[in-house]
Amino acid sequence: MAYEIKNYMEVIVDEFLNDVLRKYKDVCHCKRCISDIKALTLNN
Template sequence: MLKNYMEDVVEHILPSMLKAFPSICTCEQCILDIKAITLNNLKPHYVVTQEGEVYSRVNEMYLQFETDVIRSIIHAIDIVSNNKRHH
């Protein structure tokens, strides 16, 4: 299995970040836009999983990427909140 680990990190951090920005729209389109912008601004980190290898790598990598992900999410929230694709 080939997986971009950054998707998991974004999925994990995004809900708490959205709570910090209560005025941001949380419709499906805006959330997908935030995720796409965030992931496009982060370096992908692909892992190949075999028998639990992912779990150990996830714990290792999480702290390393958390700050970059938070910064990228905030940037994406700003872009989406100023350029909504709906009314």
């Protein structure tokens, strides 16, 4: 159950992330910054 919720959250975050990267092309796209954005998203 918890695992499924986590998976679901990651799908949502990935979709959100794609959106953000498309809108803000000047944002750094390296793995480190992307995981930073992901962490911020998961905390909100």
